[in-house]
Amino acid sequence: MSQSQSLPFVTYDKALASALITKGFKLQSRRYMRSGKAYFTFHGAESLKHAIELYWDDGLLLNARTLLNEYKATLERTNDRRI
Numbered sequence: 001m002s003q004s005q006s007l008p009f010v011t012y013d014k015a016l017a018s019a020l021i022t023k024g025f026k027l028q029s030r031r032y033m034r035s036g037k038a039y040f041t042f043h044g045a046e047s048l049k050h051a052i053e054l055y056w057d058d059g060l061l062l063n064a065r066t067l068l069n070e071y072k073a074t075l076e077r078t079n080d081r082r083i
Contacts, residue, residue: 007044009052012037014078018071019055020048022062030077038078 008028011017017040021027025048028041042048054060 009042009044009048010039011042012039014038014040014074015071016052016055017042018074019060019062019067020051021074022067022070023051023060025051032078036078038074 017027020040020042025042028043030038030040032038051060
């Protein structure tokens, strides 16, 4: 495994994190801050990098209902109502 693949991916983007979880990527950690904001850490992998690129290019295919449910759950867990 190369060093770039072993580095974790961290995001504050709730929609991206929800999409990655929905797509089946394992969440390494979820950290909450006092403000209610959270950041999400995923295990780095080439397939994760590819999925993120597809997400930003609007090419990541997901079940809409499953994604919406995951996003709602993410908002509830973080107590952050900002979209």
